[in-house]
Amino acid sequence: MTFYDRGTILPGLIIGLCLFLSPFIYNGGKAGKAPVPELTPKAKEAKQCVAPKPYMTAWHMQLLDNWRQEVVREGSRYFNANQDLWWNNQFDGQLLEKWRRFITSSDASTPGATGKTYYKSLQVTCMECHSNKSKFCDECHNYLGVSPYCWDCHVQPKEDKQ
């Protein structure tokens, strides 16, 4: 068997492979650091979001989706953190069970919902505390490669350019 043009092909293959692997080599085989949402002083002071933190981390999108459905479709504009959360049949059984396991295993010390009533609004209620969209929302969303289209319509709070 004759290997034609080996002088060109072999170095080419090696260079190609190096280029392909360069991002992995550059990062030393480690994953990039996951960003942690940054809390504003106001959010820190409040201590408690509309639901416990692990819940919000995992399911804020479902919560927002439910809010949108309830506000727009059913005209229900207030959210009671005790009554309206997961134990009130808002989610299907599977999600409920997942959530139960989640809260009992990973972070049982998280304080429960406060029972306070909130106005269901991303733009008014959420962004009042989390007024730092670029640090609180975008960093994580960019890291995970998700691009929610909330801000096509909803007005984001003005942030001080640092």
Add this chain to the structure above:
Amino acid sequence: MTVDRRKFLKIAGLSAAFGLGGKTAVDIFAPGELFASAGSAVPVATNQKKWAMVIDMKKCLEEQEKGKCNQCMAACHRVHNVPNFGDNIKEEMKWIWQESYEHLFPSQHNEFISEDVKEKPFIALCNHCENPPCCRVCPTKSTWRREDGVVMMDLHRCIGCRFCMAACPFGSRSFNWGDPRKAPKELNPDFPTNMNYPTRTKGVVEKCNFCDERLGVGKIPVCVETCQNINVHALIFGDLNDPASEIRKLLHSRYSIRRKTELGTEPKVYYLI
């Protein structure tokens, strides 16, 4: 087997009778409600509100003649982040707007009509019809009539097909041909003007929502509130199901007209002339 003419006719007759007796016959002779008119069959609870508006055009025109009043429109557009596209009619966003009497009431117009109304700028907004054609044609159910009578829009779901615009006989719906945030800056300083209300995105239809976001927290529509605040009281908002409400009393005591009632959409915006 041979079938003679007589036997064949018997069988055919019996089959036809059997066929007609089935579901087909019911459908042919006693058709159920057509899908197109199904919109009106909404059960009304005893304490169900039915929001409606009365526009006292006498007071409104008086105020307009005094000083070009446009407070209701300005307030609505400010609160709902409705952009101004200037003279470009194609891109005009209509939530509440002015239109001549002839255009609003084409069937009521005649050449000898009173000077009190002739070519006078009337106020128009979405009629929040009881039998809204826009809702019947919407393929994504992104517009529908709520039980309290408000014809709502779910802008998250609108795909911008503009069927509703074609269906609405009142021209109450507008399409976002471009991003409303890119409206001319000189006409829209500090847009969005209300940081507590969303704007729209390119490619959705929008219209007056009877201030659903204010009704939800126990307030009246902002146009009505503004009209009251400047002490004109030309716009009156209330519950049609409540016999003691101001609008019911007004409708009882004064003669009112509505737009294009012959179309059967049952508008809920009443005009006192």
